[in-house]
Amino acid sequence: MSVIQSGASLMKIIVPVKQVPEVAEVEVDPETGTLIREGVPSILNPFDEYAVEEAIKLKEEHGGEVTILTMGPPQAKDALYKALAMGGDKAVHMTDMKFAGADTWATAFTLAQQIKKMEYDMIICGKQAIDGDTAQVGPELAELLGIPQICYVRHLEIDENGKHVIAHRGTDEGYEVVRAKMPLLITADKGLNEPRLPNIMGIMKAKKKPLEEVCADDLDVDEDELGLSGSPTQVRKVYPPEKKKGGIKIEAEDPKEAARQLVEFLAKKGAI
Ligand SMILES: Cc1cc2nc3c(=O)[nH]c(=O)nc-3n(C[C@H](O)[C@H](O)[C@H](O)COP(=O)(O)OP(=O)(O)OC[C@H]3O[C@@H](n4cnc5c(N)ncnc54)[C@H](O)[C@@H]3O)c2cc1C
Numbered sequence: 001m002s003v004i005q006s007g008a009s010l011m012k013i014i015v016p017v018k019q020v021p022e023v024a025e026v027e028v029d030p031e032t033g034t035l036i037r038e039g040v041p042s043i044l045n046p047f048d049e050y051a052v053e054e055a056i057k058l059k060e061e062h063g064g065e066v067t068i069l070t071m072g073p074p075q076a077k078d079a080l081y082k083a084l085a086m087g088g089d090k091a092v093h094m095t096d097m098k099f100a101g102a103d104t105w106a107t108a109f110t111l112a113q114q115i116k117k118m119e120y121d122m123i124i125c126g127k128q129a130i131d132g133d134t135a136q137v138g139p140e141l142a143e144l145l146g147i148p149q150i151c152y153v154r155h156l157e158i159d160e161n162g163k164h165v166i167a168h169r170g171t172d173e174g175y176e177v178v179r180a181k182m183p184l185l186i187t188a189d190k191g192l193n194e195p196r197l198p199n200i201m202g203i204m205k206a207k208k209k210p211l212e213e214v215c216a217d218d219l220d221v222d223e224d225e226l227g228l229s230g231s232p233t234q235v236r237k238v239y240p241p242e243k244k245k246g247g248i249k250i251e252a253e254d255p256k257e258a259a260r261q262l263v264e265f266l267a268k269k270g271a272i
Helices: 046-062 074-086 104-115 137-145 200-206 255-268
Strands: 011-016 019-021 042-044 064-071 090-094 122-126 149-158 164-170 175-181 184-188 211-214
Touching: 011 046, 011 137, 019 074, 042 046, 042 074, 046 064, 046 074, 046 122, 046 149, 046 184, 064 074, 064 104, 074 090, 074 200, 074 211, 090 104, 104 137, 122 137, 137 149, 137 184, 149 175, 164 184
Parallel strands: 011 064, 011 122, 064 090, 090 211, 122 184, 149 184
Antiparallel strands: 019 042, 149 164, 164 175
16 A cells, blocks of 8 residues: 655645535425435534644644645535635545445545545544534545544644654543554544634635646546445435423422322332
8 A cells, every 4th residue: 555645844734624514404304304405504514624723733833735625516615615714725626426425435435546646644534524423434534545543633743753643532531642653644523723713815815726626537446436336325214313202390399299299100100
């Protein structure tokens, strides 16, 4: 497996980002079981904002270049412009109907084909996309590229030798401190930094930065490995969880009576 590393002290960082619907506003069509996306605003995935911010901070500290990469429909360009307005240097938009319907595997596979042609020291993904919520694309991408990965990163430093990173990664119990050699992939968790808001100058400059479009024919792969046909997972139905019925409220003012009613209720349920 060949990995192209820039080798210089200047860091080359790739940030894969996804455009997502503002999930708080998405509803499920009860008839078809599909998400109603019409009229729902799209945003840069919030976890990807941490990834973009960290890449820009590393560039500001060590010098280098930040490339923003997305695979998505034409409107996903807006997510690229937001990341460029924050301070990314250039962008790659992988857009083609042949990529559509991709599950996480086909997404990671398609992104990997493009990344294999690029130079990088570090790839920073978001922890997860807030719509798909699988947190699979980052780890799959690292496996496909044959590089180390550190997931759920909340703190990141470059080692004194400039060749390793030291990361704090969240676990259920607390956090682990991990050291790994570049090139590598990390996934960014909340708390890693405070993403900056793009300023007017940044927004104006964004549309003048280089943005390359890549389609399926630009990749050296069989079309069957892309999009829906390259996806081992296929979503049959999406439905909201059943709404929980409210519990009972014991309203008796006398504590003894309230306790009696509670015992009676629990006994009926077979809990005592
Ligand atoms: C034409 C077209 C139409 C598409 N339509 C849809 C759609 O309707 N709904 C949908 O959810 N997806 C769509 N996609 C994108 C793709 O199918 C999903 O991105 C993919 O399944 C990711 O799964 P996830 O959301 O669980 O990501 P996760 O594994 O949770 O994402 C983790 C991280 O991986 C990176 N990542 C994830 N997806 C991408 C991506 N596409 N590009 C770059 N980096 C990424 C981000 O850093 C993200 O934070 C479309 C793509 C194309 C080309």
